[in-house]
Amino acid sequence: MDDKVIATNRKARFDYAILDSLEAGIQLKGTEVKSLRTGNTSLADSFARLEGSEILLYNMHIAPYEFGNIANVESTRPRKLLLHKKEIRWLAAEASTKKLAIIPLKVYFKHGIAKVELALAKGKKKYDKRETIKKRELARELKKISRNRN
Numbered sequence: 487m488d489d490k491v492i493a494t495n496r497k498a499r500f501d502y503a504i505l506d507s508l509e510a511g512i513q514l515k516g517t518e519v520k521s522l523r524t525g526n527t528s529l530a531d532s533f534a535r536l537e538g539s540e541i542l543l544y545n546m547h548i549a550p551y552e553f554g555n556i557a558n559v560e561s562t563r564p565r566k567l568l569l570h571k572k573e574i575r576w577l578a579a580e581a582s583t584k585k586l587a588i589i590p591l592k593v594y595f596k597h598g599i600a601k602v603e604l605a606l607a608k609g610k611k612k613y614d615k616r617e618t619i620k621k622r623e624l625a626r627e628l629k630k631i632s633r634n635r636n
Contacts, residue, residue, distance in 0.1 A: 492522055492600075494592040495529035500618060502589060502607035506580070511568030512543065512593075512602050515559050517551035522600055524551075527593060534567060534588040534604060536578045541567045543590060543602065567602065580606050 498504070514522070521527070526549035534543045542564040550558040569577070581588055584606075591603045610618070 489594050489596050491592055491594040492525055493527045493529050495532070495590055497530060498589050498591055498605070498607065500615065501610060502587065502605070503610055503614070504591070504605045504607050505586065507591060507603055507605040508569075508573060508577075509596075510541075510573075510602050510604050512600050513566040513568060514548075514600060516557040517554040518548050518559065519600060520554070521548050521551040522593070523595075526551075529590050529593065532590055534590065536574070536581070536588075539571070539574065541569060541574055541577065541588070543567055546590065546593075567604070577604075577606070584608075 528547040530545075530547075532543060532545040532547075534541050543566075544564050545562055546565060547562050549561055577588060580586055586606045586608055589605055589607050591605050593600065593602050595601070
């Protein structure tokens with residue numbers, strides 16, 4: 487595997503029910519790639535939105551490169567996602583007709599190129615989140631019991 491995961495959006499799997507996902511390139515400027523390689527990024531509260539005929543990623547934080555110069559850009563600027571027109575149309579149609587959100591799940595390097603895994607997701611209600619916590623705790627208890635038996 488040549489994929490190197492930089493950041494994951496762990497909160498997304500708790501707050502949303504993931505229905506489908508796809509890979510997209512991300513347009514970066516200046517020293518953002520160097521900063522990504524050092525792992526200085528966060529996907530918390532980030533989302534993607536269709537604007538015109540392109541999809542932009544908002545609130546993805548890439549810290550300024552510490553050895554950079556005046557070429558460093560704003561850390562939470564909107565970033566264009568690189569997708570085929572067919573994929574953009576499909577994402578826009580699914581998101582608007584089914585009232586779904588487009589959220590990033592992880593950022594990684596694939597063959598040296600920065601990629602983002604996008605997901606079509608439906609927001610969970612509070613009772614769904616409680617059920618998720620209950621299932622996780624039950625699985626943890628079962629694992630603990632099976633470990634003690636061996």
